[in-house]
Amino acid sequence: MTRAVIAIPLVLSLVAICLSSPPQRKYRPSNRPTQPLVKATADQVTQDAELAQTDPVAFLERCIATCQAEVRGYRCTLEKRERIGRTLKPRERLRVAFQERPFSVLMRWEEGGGMASASLYVDGERKNQLLVMPAGVFLSRLGPLTKSLSSPDVVSTSRYSIPEFGIERGMQRTLSAFRRAKDAGTLNVYYEGIRPVPEAGNRLCHVLRREVNPPEEQGLTRVITYIDVATRLQVSSRLTAGNDLVGEYHFRDIELNPVFAPNQFTPEALKRP
Incomplete structure (x- = not known):
């Protein structure tokens, strides 16, 4: 079941302004703009909105197809907070x-991160193990450590593996998740229209709220998904179990398809500030 709770035509003028000018950020401003690959017109945004309202599964399939066709890599800021077991971890x-x-994934912590300041994973290299640069002046002098993806101290840091x-x-x-629920006859998705998302740099996003009944893993009862109207990328999501946060993930300052330096995904990159 799907339902729209905001009239699509009311947001088209706002969409047109967003697509023709740089986004105005109020959330940790930076000078790293998202560069949309999809040259979305108001008509295309309307079509996406109508599909999200009437067939959210097909809408997500369209968005993924765009991502697979267009996106080869990116730089971004990721802000997240997760519940691991019963513990809500710091942001x-x-x-x-x-x-x-x-x-290939290179991560460098600006906030949080615990005992790590940076990590690097490249599929097929180092026996598919993770390189971790310890945090702190003294430990970082020891250089990066090699960690198995299945080691307890790696598994305990995130809901998802690298x-x-x-x-x-x-x-x-x-x-x-949408497909499983649809097959089970329990898919309840409410299309809440288009709005700017501060956590994603005030990007205009399609907002889909899924009420999860029966609850899923970790008692999950609600998932809110935010799809950027210009890029069709899922830039934010928030998962809750009743009033408890399970996880939230926000991508912003996305630079699509950058030209990486030859040493971007090498141990040397872990040492750079």
Whole structure:
């Protein structure tokens, strides 16, 4: 079941302004603009909104197809907070460099991170193990440490493993959950229209709220998904179990398809400030 709670025509003028001018950020401003690859027109935004309202599964499929066709990598800021087991972890803010092939992720913590200041994973290298730069002046002098993805101190830091990282993979998880619920006859998605999302740099986003009944893993009862109207990328999501936060993930300052330096995904990159 889907339902629109905001009239689509009322937001088209706002959409047109957003698509023709740089976004105005009120949330941790930076000079790193998102560069949309999708040259979305008002008509296309309307079509996306109508599809999100009438068939959210098909809408997500369209968004993922765009991502797969257009996105090869990006730099971004990721802000997240997660509940691991029964513990709600502190908020983290990271600068991330990501490329799809070979699958490579470089993360550098600006806030949070615990005992790590940076990490690097490249599929197929170092026996698919993680390189971690310890936090602190003394420990960082020891250089990066090699960690198995299945080691307890790695598993306990996030709800998702490094190979599960990425905007597209987050969209795939959302789509898989929608499909399972649809097959079970329990898909309840409410399209809440288009609005700016401060946590995503005030990008205009399609907002889809899914009420989860019966609850899913970690007692999950509600998922709110935010899809950027210009790029069709899932830039924010918030998962709750009743009144308790399960996880929230916000991508902003997204630079799509940058030209990475040859040493971007090497141990040397872990040492750079």
